[in-house]
Amino acid sequence: MRDLNERALRAKDKTSNLGLDIDLDTYGSEPVSHSYVEDLDALSEADKERMIMAGIDAEETERSGTYVQKDASVIYSRSRQEGIEVIPIIEALKKYEWVQDYYWKLVPVDTDKYTARTQLDLHNGYVIRALPGSKVVYPVQACMYMEREGLSQNVHNIIIAEEGSELHIITGCATAAHLQSGLHVGVSEFYVKKNARLSFTMIHYWAEEMMVRTRSAGIVEEGGLFLNNYICMKPVRSLQMYPTTHLVGKGAVARFYSLLVGSPESQMDIGGRIYLKEPDTRAEIISRAITNGGNIIARGDLIGEVPGVKAHLECQGLILNGGSIHAIPELEGMIDGVEMSHEAAVGKIAQDEILYLMSRGLSEDEASATIVRGFLSVDIPGLPPQLKAEIDRAVEQSDKDMSM
Amino acid sequence: MLQIEDLQVKLGDKEILRHIDLEILPGEIHILFGPNGSGKTSLLMTIMGYPQYRVTGGKILFKGQDITHMSVNERARLGIGMSYQRPPTIHGVKTRQMIEICAKEKIDVDALAKKVNFSEFLKRDVNEGFSGGEIKRSELLQLMAQDADLFLFDEPESGVDLENISLIGNIISELLQRDFRVESKKTQKERHKERTKMGLIITHTGFILDYVTADKGQVLFDGSLTCTTNPREIFRCISRVGYEECIRCAT
Ligand SMILES: Nc1ncnc2c1ncn2[C@@H]1O[C@H](COP(=O)(O)OP(=O)(O)OP(=O)(O)O)[C@@H](O)[C@H]1O
Numbered sequence: 001m002r003d004l005n006e007r008a009l010r011a012k013d014k015t016s017n018l019g020l021d022i023d024l025d026t027y028g029s030e031p032v033s034h035s036y037v038e039d040l041d042a043l044s045e046a047d048k049e050r051m052i053m054a055g056i057d058a059e060e061t062e063r064s065g066t067y068v069q070k071d072a073s074v075i076y077s078r079s080r081q082e083g084i085e086v087i088p089i090i091e092a093l094k095k096y097e098w099v100q101d102y103y104w105k106l107v108p109v110d111t112d113k114y115t116a117r118t119q120l121d122l123h124n125g126y127v128i129r130a131l132p133g134s135k136v137v138y139p140v141q142a143c144m145y146m147e148r149e150g151l152s153q154n155v156h157n158i159i160i161a162e163e164g165s166e167l168h169i170i171t172g173c174a175t176a177a178h179l180q181s182g183l184h185v186g187v188s189e190f191y192v193k194k195n196a197r198l199s200f201t202m203i204h205y206w207a208e209e210m211m212v213r214t215r216s217a218g219i220v221e222e223g224g225l226f227l228n229n230y231i232c233m234k235p236v237r238s239l240q241m242y243p244t245t246h247l248v249g250k251g252a253v254a255r256f257y258s259l260l261v262g263s264p265e266s267q268m269d270i271g272g273r274i275y276l277k278e279p280d281t282r283a284e285i286i287s288r289a290i291t292n293g294g295n296i297i298a299r300g301d302l303i304g305e306v307p308g309v310k311a312h313l314e315c316q317g318l319i320l321n322g323g324s325i326h327a328i329p330e331l332e333g334m335i336d337g338v339e340m341s342h343e344a345a346v347g348k349i350a351q352d353e354i355l356y357l358m359s360r361g362l363s364e365d366e367a368s369a370t371i372v373r374g375f376l377s378v379d380i381p382g383l384p385p386q387l388k389a390e391i392d393r394a395v396e397q398s399d400k401d402m403s404m
Numbered sequence: 405m406l407q408i409e410d411l412q413v414k415l416g417d418k419e420i421l422r423h424i425d426l427e428i429l430p431g432e433i434h435i436l437f438g439p440n441g442s443g444k445t446s447l448l449m450t451i452m453g454y455p456q457y458r459v460t461g462g463k464i465l466f467k468g469q470d471i472t473h474m475s476v477n478e479r480a481r482l483g484i485g486m487s488y489q490r491p492p493t494i495h496g497v498k499t500r501q502m503i504e505i506c507a508k509e510k511i512d513v514d515a516l517a518k519k520v521n522f523s524e525f526l527k528r529d530v531n532e533g534f535s536g537g538e539i540k541r542s543e544l545l546q547l548m549a550q551d552a553d554l555f556l557f558d559e560p561e562s563g564v565d566l567e568n569i570s571l572i573g574n575i576i577s578e579l580l581q582r583d584f585r586v587e588s589k590k591t592q593k594e595r596h597k598e599r600t601k602m603g604l605i606i607t608h609t610g611f612i613l614d615y616v617t618a619d620k621g622q623v624l625f626d627g628s629l630t631c632t633t634n635p636r637e638i639f640r641c642i643s644r645v646g647y648e649e650c651i652r653c654a655t
């Protein structure tokens with residue numbers, strides 16, 4: 001721990017080479033504490049409503065566990081299924097030796113000032129683990145909620161799918177309706193062990209002046225599957241992330257999907273990087289970006305290091321109403337015998353598609369909304385129905401906003 | 405009734421339709437012949453209201469209203485439906501959803517799809533990777549759900565296999581109220597009177613004539629309409645001596 005602190009201290013002013021540089025001192029509010037609730041129903045209606053938008057079900061029907069953190073306080077943390085653990089990370093670090101084997105093992109603590117701050121001023125986060133062979137009946141839900149004006153919420157999450165387990169997580173980040181500005185720094189480390197399946201669906205529901213920096217990395221062992229979905233359809237001032245995954249066992253698979261809507265004045269810089277280090281590994285990165293006036297950079301990077309790997313990258317962008325989309329797909333084949341491809345397209349809605357729908361009776365606005373919704377509806381194989389429903393709901397919500 | 409008077413249309417700078425006059429009365433079916441590139445699709449797209457087909461003269465009346473400058477969806481709502489030669493793919497929109505869009509009210513999509521052997525395509529994106537013949541069945545299915553009063557069919561049978569061609573032919577004739585197989589106590593004459601649906605069908609193969617009894621045929625040649633007469637006769641003439649000779653004898 002002391003070593004980590006020293007490294008973090010040395011990196012505390014280290015800027016990131018992606019995303020605009022944030023002056024961390026601007027976000028100096030002291031967190032106020034919020035008390036633990038025994039039942040999510042005790043939350044205010046306003047809070048619940050914001051959380052629902054980010055995919056969190058306060059009733060916990062069809063959920064195998066729940067973690068809710070408000071600012072820096074854990075207000076609810078509970079598993080509802082044997083073999084599935086949901087523990088606040090500060091508690092986990094105190095109680096369990098094994099957590100050390102995962103803590104800052106994939107994301108270097110001295111990556112930049114954001115990781116440094118997460119180490120030096122940790123505001124909790126969760127450890128979610130599926131024990132060997134355990135399979136969740138329903139997804140586990142986690143929510144990072146921000147209410148305190150001007151706060152920097154620094155969280156660290158560790159997700160472990162032990163050998164042969166199956167774990168699905170939906171994690172929502174949301175802010176209180178009145179919150180104007182804040183910074184969210186999230187570090188996440190994903191461990192998918194042999195023949196395990198992990199899906200992680202993150203829905204962001206920020207506020208207009210929010211800054212977001214997440215730093216995450218994952219590792220997938222032999223025969224494992226990691227599905228990583230990211231949905232952000234609400235305004236945010238500046239958001240930058242570039243999650244990295246290492247496929248280190250034969251036949252390991254990772255698939256990243258992101259659905260982005262850039263509102264006016266939003267700056268999003270979102271990437272995904274997958275290293276294919278063993279034979280028969282597969283990787284796929286698919287992103288769909290729409291801008292209504294925001295600036296979106298959609299990056300993707302696939303690195304094939306051994307023969308017999310397959311990887312595909314797809315970036316599609318629609319510019320609806322000003323703004324920009326910059327697609328930066330990269331492929332790095334390091335050796336003979338890799339099979340890697342990418343497609344990228346940025347454009348506007350095709351007029352002949354609008355007219356086709358209009359000739360079936362839709363108005364011009366209805367026709368565009370239908371096409372936009374179609375553009376955002378990506379089939380994600382292996383995703384449980386509850387999570388598909390949450391993604392569909394987020395998309396529906398967003399086109400309600402767009403048609404206003 | 406559809407009434408086209410002295411219609412002139414440009415596509416970009418190109419004059420694509422010249423002085424077209426056409427009248428389709430309620431209950432009438434017209435067949436449109438013409439060589440490749442003569443402007444048949446352009447005429448249908450103009451009637452449907454595609455804005456790139458710029459009307460530079462003349463007018464189009466439908467059900468007594470001047471629709472020359474109406475938007476595509478207003479025309480659809482007024483009862484014009486089109487089966488396209490080359491419709492676009494719409495990613496992420498399932499065929500099932502498209503059929504629901506076409507039907508203004510709740511319908512039994514599965515029952516409808518079954519009639520055109522299209523059940524297994526409902527879960528696919530509209531036109532995504534559809535073969536030529538599958539596109540025709542998909543378009544027909546959409547029109548079945550839409551139930552227009554004026555049906556514009558752009559080569560509904562080209563590329564369709566022999567088994568499906570009678571299926572498509574019979575459904576088109578049913579949509580256009582020409583289905584003689586329907587049991588009815590009424591005489592032919594009575595039924596004839598009750599027909600209101602109008603059809604304008606483009607064909608190269610003439611197969612559709614075996615299923616739909618059409619009232620009139622016309623040939624579109626180089627942007628102009630000629631030879632309004634019995635469609636079978638026109639078809640026979642074109643098959644024997646070709647378009648050029650055929651329109652010469654008519655003019
Ligand atoms: N976007 C375009 N730019 C230039 N010319 C065009 C364009 N679209 C159509 N045309 C031309 O307009 C003419 C009429 O086309 P249209 O599609 O109406 O013919 P058609 O009679 O339906 O032919 P076919 O029997 O091959 O379907 C053709 O010469 C075609 O090449």
Ligand SMILES: [Mg+2]
Pocket residue numbers: 444445446489558
């Ligand atoms: Mg044509």
